[in-house]
Amino acid sequence: xxxxxxxxxxxxxxxxxxxxxxxxxxxxxxxxxxxxxxxxxxxxxxxxxxxxxxxxxxxxxxxxxxxxxxxxxxxxxxxxxxxxxxxxxxxxxxxxxxxxxxxxxxxxxxxxxxxxxxxxxxxxxxxxxxxxxxxxxxxxxxxxxxxxxxxxxxxxxxxxxxxxxxxxxxxxxxxxxxxxxxxxxxxxxxxxxxxxxxxxxxxxxxxxxxxxxxxxxxxxxxxxxxxxxxxxxxxxxxxxxxxxxxxxxxxxxxxxxxxxxxxxxxxxxxxxxxxxxxxxxxxxxxxxxxxxxxxxxxxxxxxxxxxxxxxxxxxxxxxxxxxxxxxxxxxxxxxxxxxxxxxxxxxxxxxxxxxxxxxxxxxxxxxxxxxxxxxxxx
Numbered sequence: 001x002x003x004x005x006x007x008x009x010x011x012x013x014x015x016x017x018x019x020x021x022x023x024x025x026x027x028x029x030x031x032x033x034x035x036x037x038x039x040x041x042x043x044x045x046x047x048x049x050x051x052x053x054x055x056x057x058x059x060x061x062x063x064x065x066x067x068x069x070x071x072x073x074x075x076x077x078x079x080x081x082x083x084x085x086x087x088x089x090x091x092x093x094x095x096x097x098x099x100x101x102x103x104x105x106x107x108x109x110x111x112x113x114x115x116x117x118x119x120x121x122x123x124x125x126x127x128x129x130x131x132x133x134x135x136x137x138x139x140x141x142x143x144x145x146x147x148x149x150x151x152x153x154x155x156x157x158x159x160x161x162x163x164x165x166x167x168x169x170x171x172x173x174x175x176x177x178x179x180x181x182x183x184x185x186x187x188x189x190x191x192x193x194x195x196x197x198x199x200x201x202x203x204x205x206x207x208x209x210x211x212x213x214x215x216x217x218x219x220x221x222x223x224x225x226x227x228x229x230x231x232x233x234x235x236x237x238x239x240x241x242x243x244x245x246x247x248x249x250x251x252x253x254x255x256x257x258x259x260x261x262x263x264x265x266x267x268x269x270x271x272x273x274x275x276x277x278x279x280x281x282x283x284x285x286x287x288x289x290x291x292x293x294x295x296x297x298x299x300x301x302x303x304x305x306x307x308x309x310x311x312x313x314x315x316x317x318x319x320x321x322x323x324x325x326x327x328x329x330x331x332x333x334x335x336x337x338x339x340x341x342x343x344x345x346x347x348x349x350x351x352x353x354x355x356x357x358x359x360x361x362x363x364x365x366x367x368x369x370x371x372x373x374x375x376x377x378x
Contacts, residue, residue: 197255
């Protein structure tokens with residue numbers, strides 16, 4: 001009988017020690033996840049009722065910096081925090097191309113498309129049929145910018161300072177009036193006033209002996225090819241861009257530029273007013289972008305409602321900015337089955353085309369897709 005009592009006392013003492021250890025762990029831990037787990041176990045062991053919170057996942061602790069103690073930063077174990085976007089998107093059709101990537105989509109008045117895989121130097125003129133992509137012609141040239149202008153196609157090849165004009169019917173290629181010599185052009189955009197925006201860099205021959213690119217520029221021209229303004233440096237004579245990759249403009253005249261920062265596609269969006277004053281720099285949103293999920297803008301697009309949609313390639317997200325550069329919402333394209341989006345374009349029917357290309361773990365025989373998306377709210 002006495003032995004049974006001693007056993008019970010020993011068990012109680014062990015439980016008390018366990019609770020003390022759990023409490024000590026809660027007090028001293030720097031691991032937030034462990035804190036919640038220990039607190040939960042202690043609470044249950046003391047037969048306390050836990051309040052029901054609306055937390056749907058506990059965060060993982062990722063190493064970070066803090067002034068006094070290295071707590072780290074919180075990262076959702078769920079893919080993203082729950083977010084009610086202002087945008088509603090629905091895939092209405094999709095096509096599989098013969099390309100590895102679809103980095104540009106331009107629709108003509110006859111509903112045919114020009115699509116570009118610029119990493120493999122392929123441009124195709126295609127027609128989207130019910131269940132296939134019919135190829136009308138193929139150009140094996142590097143294309144770094146493309147836009148529809150007066151039923152013709154204006155392109156930059158990244159090789160010459162002069163933009164090329166492709167006849168929409170005959171496919172004959174001629175020089176355009178748009179020449180930004182000695183700059184080598186990149187992306188091309190035409191606004192509602194038919195002003196042509198061209199991103200560009202000085203060629204290697206114009207660079208200092210160090211071999212570094214001298215400068216990066218966004219040039220604006222009128223319909224005759226006359227240069228109206230160049231965006232290159234801010235009021236402190238500091239370069240505005242590292243590598244201006246994409247450009248667009250809103251109806252109020254603000255200019256949005258995707259500025260690529262490194263070979264891993266990390267980037268930012270530089271926003272300027274019409275005379276070149278910086279209005280803002282967007283570097284992503286903490287709900288979706290972290291150290292391990294950086295902001296990787298691959299394209300931007302101005303909607304008819306004057307929102308700017310920024311494609312975040314690696315995490316399958318579209319960031320939605322207003323025309324003053326402020327984030328108003330975002331949309332997870334993965335929720336509607338679109339992964340690794342690379343390009344946005346408006347169809348003549350008022351829907352969106354979204355090009356989706358190679359991902360980091362795509363198979364060798366991967367073929368890029370074009371999605372037709374019905375949208376509202378933006």
